Amino acid sequence: MAAEVDLDWLLQEIDVLAAISEEPAPVVTRVLFSEADLNARQHVKQLCTGLRLNLREDAVGNIFARWDGTEPELAAIATGSHVDAIPNAGKFDGVVGVLGALAAIRSLQAEGFKPRRSIEVIVFVAEEPTRFGIGCLGGRLLSGALRTDRALALTDDDDKSLRQWLHDIYGRETALDSVVRERGSYAGFLELHIEQGPILDRAGIAIGAVESIAAPATLRVQLTGEGGHAGAVLMPDRHDALLAGAEVALAAEQAARESQSRDSVATTGVFRIKPGAVNSVPFRADLEIDVRDTDLAARDTALQRIQSDIARISHRRSVSAATAILNQDAPAVCDPELLKTIDHSAAILGLTSLRMVSRAYHNALFMAQICPTAMIFIPCRNGVSHRPDEYASPKAISNGSSVLAEVLRKLAE
Numbered sequence: 001m002a003a004e005v006d007l008d009w010l011l012q013e014i015d016v017l018a019a020i021s022e023e024p025a026p027v028v029t030r031v032l033f034s035e036a037d038l039n040a041r042q043h044v045k046q047l048c049t050g051l052r053l054n055l056r057e058d059a060v061g062n063i064f065a066r067w068d069g070t071e072p073e074l075a076a077i078a079t080g081s082h083v084d085a086i087p088n089a090g091k092f093d094g095v096v097g098v099l100g101a102l103a104a105i106r107s108l109q110a111e112g113f114k115p116r117r118s119i120e121v122i123v124f125v126a127e128e129p130t131r132f133g134i135g136c137l138g139g140r141l142l143s144g145a146l147r148t149d150r151a152l153a154l155t156d157d158d159d160k161s162l163r164q165w166l167h168d169i170y171g172r173e174t175a176l177d178s179v180v181r182e183r184g185s186y187a188g189f190l191e192l193h194i195e196q197g198p199i200l201d202r203a204g205i206a207i208g209a210v211e212s213i214a215a216p217a218t219l220r221v222q223l224t225g226e227g228g229h230a231g232a233v234l235m236p237d238r239h240d241a242l243l244a245g246a247e248v249a250l251a252a253e254q255a256a257r258e259s260q261s262r263d264s265v266a267t268t269g270v271f272r273i274k275p276g277a278v279n280s281v282p283f284r285a286d287l288e289i290d291v292r293d294t295d296l297a298a299r300d301t302a303l304q305r306i307q308s309d310i311a312r313i314s315h316r317r318s319v320s321a322a323t324a325i326l327n328q329d330a331p332a333v334c335d336p337e338l339l340k341t342i343d344h345s346a347a348i349l350g351l352t353s354l355r356m357v358s359r360a361y362h363n364a365l366f367m368a369q370i371c372p373t374a375m376i377f378i379p380c381r382n383g384v385s386h387r388p389d390e391y392a393s394p395k396a397i398s399n400g401s402s403v404l405a406e407v408l409r410k411l412a413e
């Protein structure tokens with residue numbers, strides 16, 4: 001018998017959570033540590049308690065809600081996502097994976113299912129990078145991908161550190177070492193999420209089984225040339241930082257275009273110049289370049305090529321270049337057995353499914369470092385996300401949560 005998710009409950013809870021926002025509906029804004037973020041997490045904890053799940057919260061704020069199995073010593077099956085939201089976001093990103101997991105558990109409970117393995121819902125803290133400029137803070141710490149001392153020293157735009165924030169919220173000094181989970185802590189991890197791209201919606205396919213997750217490297221480039229009067233400094237004497245930066249941005253584009261891998265992408269998303277006056281030669285250019293791929297070697301090859309291009313360009317233009325790699329995450333390959341279980345579960349429910357790549361990254365990217373991992377995608381209208389008009393249909397949400405319920409049943413029985 002296939003699980004039947006209580007869609008009315010699920011849609012209602014999505015709306016309740018959407019109303020916990022720093023901005024009025026339809027805008028959802030829940031930046032890490034805002035009142036809305038803390039209240040949303042509190043609300044989810046209450047829902048978990050209502051389902052008689054055992055609650056635990058770690059030192060950084062990741063929430064764990066466990067449905068104990070009849071053999072609790074076995075590694076649990078984990079599922080979950082996040083409830084924080086960037087400014088001016090919609091109500092489905094992350095939330096579908098958290099509330100959809102609770103709805104899945106609710107339906108399994110309602111039919112009297114007794115899991116042999118425990119099932120644990122994880123609500124990851126700070127998936128979005130809004131406050132500290134780094135995505136998946138909770139997942140990174142949990143998987144050990146981010147050192148705890150580096151995390152505590154992260155600062156926001158007001159120069160307030162994570163250490164200070166945690167101190168203010170919990171009223172004590174917080175050590176984060178206890179957040180790290182060892183490899184093998186979980187038998188598997190599944191994240192249900194809206195696609196945030198148009199493939200499923202366009203093709204009319206109900207379920208995406210994510211087989212790989214692209215990962216970013218972020219390169220910060222600081223170019224320092226020589227400024228001067230736009231009229232007085234003649235062209236042979238110029239060391240224009242902006243023009244060097246322009247060449248670097250084009251070199252980044254070319255590195256991705258000429259990569260052997262179809263999934264290589266490079267984006268210069270930050271480009272600031274100083275002094276920024278029409279009659280002054282720019283003496284400084286600050287760039288940030290995001291390079292991604294599903295293939296680690298191809299991504300790192302592109303990154304290296306960009307770095308050597310920067311050295312060549314800055315040398316030729318007699319501009320000094322300082323570079324720093326802000327993060328260099330490994331892409332994830334999802335677990336083939338979990339993917340088969342997703343395909344099979346979709347088939348049981350009479351739903352179409354498609355193997356696909358996640359080009360955005362999620363907590364699943366980091367969970368893949370400690371346990372077999374896969375993601376379940378559902379379509380969202382026109383692939384729109386991170387906007388108030390982000391929309392996933394009730395049917396799509398019900399499909400995703402039902403497939404998750406089937407997968408959890410299979411893995412926990």
Ligand SMILES: [Zn+2]
Binds near residue numbers: 082093094127
């Ligand atoms: Zn998300």
